[in-house]
Amino acid sequence: MADEGMRKRMKVEEKKVKGTLVLMDHHSISATFDELWGRRVSLRLISTGSGEVGKETYVKKWVQTVITPSTKGESTFELEFDWEDVVAPGAFLIINRHQKEFYLKTLTLTNLPDPDPLHFICNSWVYNEEHYNNRYRIFFSNQTYLPGKTPQGLLGYREEELNELRGDGTGKREEWDRVYDYDVYNDLSQPDKGAELVRPVFGGTIDRPYPRRCRTGRPPSNADPNTETRIGILHSLQIYVPKDERFSEVKMADVYAYGLKLVSQGLLPGFESVWDKISDEIVGGIEKISNHKFESVSSNKFNEFSSFQDVLNIYQGGLPVPKSSVLESLREKIPSEFIRELLRSDGEHLSKFPLPQVIKEDRSAWRTDEEFGRELLAGICPVVIRRLQEFPPSSELDPMKFGNQNSRITEDHIRDQMDGLSVWEAMTNNRLFILDHHDPLMPYLRGINETSTKTYATRTILFLQKNSTLKPIAIELSRPHPAGDEAGVISTVHTPASDGAKGTIWLLAKAYANVNDSGYHQLVCHWLHTHASIEPFIIATNRQLSVLHPIHKLLHPHFRDTMNINALSRQTLISAGGLLEKTVFPDKYSLAMSCNMYKKWDFTKQALPADLIDRGMAVEDSTSPHGVRLLIEDYPFAVDGLEIWSAIKSWVHDYVHIYYQDDEEIQNDNELKEWWKEVRTKGHGDLKNESWWPKMQTREELIQSCTIIIWVASALHAAVNFGQYPYGGYLPNRPATSRRFLPEPGTPDYEELEKNPEKAFLKTVTPQLQSILGISLIEVLSRHSADEVYLGERDTPEWTADKQALEAFERFGAHLRMIEKKIEEMNHDKKLMNRTGPAQMPYTLLYPSSEIGLTGRGIPNSVSI
Template sequence: EYVMQHWKEDFMFGYQFLNGCNPVLIRRCTEIPKKLPVTMDMVECSLERNLTLEEEVKRGNIFIVDYELLDGVDANKTDPCTIQYLAAPIVLLYKNLENKIVPIAIQLGQKPGPDNPIFLPSDATYDWLLAKIWVRSSDFHIHQTVTHLLRTHLVSEVFSIAMFRQLPAVHPLFKLLVPHMRFTIAINTKAREQLICECGLFDKANATGGGGHVQMVQKAMKDLTYSSLCFPEEIKAKGMDSKEDIPYYYYRDDGIKVWEAIKNFAEDVIHIYYESDEVVCEDVELQAFVKDIYVYGMRGVKASGFPKTIKAREKLAEYLTVIIFTTSAQHAAVNFGQYDWCSWIPNAPPTMRCPPPTEKGTVTIEQIVESLPDRGRSCWHLGAVWALSQFQDNELFLGMYPDEHFVEKPVKEAMAKFRKNLDEIVNAITERNKNKKLPYYYLSPDRIPNSVAV
């Protein structure tokens, strides 16, 4: 409801890059790219510090989101009655004096030119609104196919298959990981049969259906690196790590707390079973597990940064943290907010029925309505985002281990400590969210299922 009332506002548009269901794309802009020829004249009225655009960039107040991945992806042609369109926008955002992130320029294509204008907040109301709607639609496509499908569901399946293939059920790492693989292969099989298959939901409702989603996954594989799955590293690489600088990035704040809690738990368990780095090196089943992920999951691509072997306890702790965090917290962060953010269609259109505008001053409200999805596709979309946002009746949340795989007392103590740490995080998040119009709770451990199961 809040989204429905405020979706047109620039603050709401900017807020979603930090705390919506796709909070992983925004990065600090260190240099305005040549393909986005923004001038000071264009954005002067949006800047609040009496600095030039260049100075604002140097101060770290400018942010960018680039949907380059969508460039060249084929739009859905499965329905001859409805022509569908995709765009590959670039968005420039600004941290204003209230520390809010707001958009200051939007270009809807990757190649600058007279038929690819840069839309500004100072433009006609409908020009600016339609440009933002196009960005929201592009964001939806990247979110569903890359952030959600590839980087949580499919990656978790790689971990899951390698575990079942290489680790015997008596192995301590099997016991540690198996709760985080619960139902993952099953849910992905269901997705292949109902969502991403021919005539599945993607084909029915999304502009990336009919093969575009496959092109996107293939293109996104080059950015699927080990370091990009290490939560604190990825946040830092994007220049988004300073809490003083960007105070309202709750996805980052909560994510780092959960990452640390998981890492401490993984370290505790590893130190029980591995007395030294040498023991890690000599564990042939562990090494086979790591190699399986590298060879079959990452296709042996060195640039992925995934290790072929693990030789130290510290590295093993990080590796297990990547697996547990991705299958639990990362999936929760990008999955369970879908109904909140995507159920109001203009805020996340799954397809667009008119091409992106190529000139300013021509957009009408009728054109905006005609661009948005028809009722049929809207209904398919609504059903999907509602279903994907539901917890299961018998959901097991992070730290809940009802199946007693471990019998050793030290591990049970480590689990109790893990649960205590998670409870403290829940309390801190609950306290912060008090009286907030827009509470952020997707990374509260009591709302993070153990595994990718929906």
């Protein structure tokens, strides 16, 4: 009898599955009272085969663990589950009966039939049961299944979870909601505050197409039922995105600190005479600061740079900064949580402007024609330059509406600057290139020039020299005709000069071209082509692809933080009167210009090889390892980018072939079909009828599409974002606005241009207050946070249970490390003159890894800032 009892006890013990639960951010006071009231956190395992739910297991010792958490901020709980099934569970249910939410990281099960641990990678907030339809949350193991191969016991839960994420499209979203839904950009305007803050709705019409954003469900404004109400700017960090899309605590602390730096350093240093005015406005919300009229303080002695040394002073500590009085005033008038982070996680002091990389080695190299040309190939916006294929350049603008917009540049302007070649010979030999911002800008230029901005639409012709460097040889400056749009334009053409008034005018012509390029970069290449265009893919992926789906696992790391940073951008940057309108030249026309360029967006041309071919910078070449041959061999962005592109595509190819044995399996995947349908018809619904959309019928179409998504979210965004401060932190190199036209001979302004060219230049471009605001903003945008995850990395080693996928990912990481070494070698090759240029600034924006902070390198997995 004794032996039989022992055998029974051993049999029961064999059914005990051991579990280790790791979570963060649960609160000791709340938990203590919940324990006293007998509330619990409980889990139940779900059978893979039958779907049967196991017995409830409670998380014990909640209070004690909360009081003494681990040094990493994690709390670990040991659990035991009764488990009678012969196969391992595939999911579990968790119920939180505490009033406070907590962040669930992982559950690991052992003592299963399989000797290997079973991992559940959760990384999700769990709220009180009252916030869920079924009172519980579902989490799946790290196994991967196509829909048709999902174990029977998990099918219902797979669909239930997707239904939860889709929501019903109604109601205002609350912080605990997990709903991913679409909306148009109807949240940028503030009609209740006056006509100056009214902007159109972007998206949903033929005239104003735009990608969709995350729906928040806020009620309409009083003045316009089509415009969503906005939350106060002091509450910007609480704008709705699904809670799992929000920044981590580490990154949120950085955002708080960056915001404080932007206010205290970007708006206030050196402006004690205007501080009293601005301080009163802070009481009503910092949004009033963003609406502060920069021109109203133009007479202030601190509002002008008189020399390039004045500009350098802001990096060398020469600008007076009333830091202590400013912060004391802020402490009194702004909620404490807004200014609690005086030091960021990277340890850098709050008040210092780092020296931009472009002037570290040489303070004047930025002025050279060679550096101007190099930055079109290896700068912050190397994705606009095109090969010139017709001369003179023509316009695609409607001549019935805009008159003759074709270029006035003639062969006589450039004949002597092309090594003896004619224009036809130079074009035939792929020696002429163009930076053309004329057509994107001209429809808005009359309105823009009625604001504080005064600028031109520019065309810049460049000649490819024998050493593979580009030299600007003509810049056309165009303004709308005074007689009306139908009368066309007034244009002047300027050619290189180095001395006297003509030399200063040539420097100013390059500045106007850079003003155009700076605005186009921010609004189109950066915001539209990465941030805005990726968000619909994030929404569709969460709505239509289960976490069990291999494509969800492939893409999910490349969506981290994007919805949160986009929501913050809509709240503070791209909104009416926001920081972007205040720091780039199109002002209130900024999003309208971006919207107009979305009409030409083509998903397939976001692939780097296709983009290079489309711009005439490369031709197809089957003998090349990347399938294209560059027409400028020393084109650092393209050279490094093609290496990264090919590495991503190789990884995606290997991954997709693990799960799809043939094209028929693609066609039979209903989740994949619905995902792609929703991307086209809802997320990018204004362009749903375009013929270029892949049909998603073959493995190759899936591989190409996923490669494009990953490329845009990681490498393309890195290339156009993290160099903003290294190149543009020195405002003369990339001014964001201009505020007067070229002076006419015989005027006092022209006389000043002859006698004091530095002062004349600086009076033309961005004024001091606006400059410091812009510099502060791009410093924030150019930094890596402490919790950044880079291309080739995952934040959890057990992200999948599939060994083949893990091996393929390891090969991908090794490939990227090889590319890093190759980039380092090229940057030391003196024959490759565009790698460093006159500024002696190595091109590192597509170097995969980075440290924390302002590094000018590193490719995060996602659009995370």
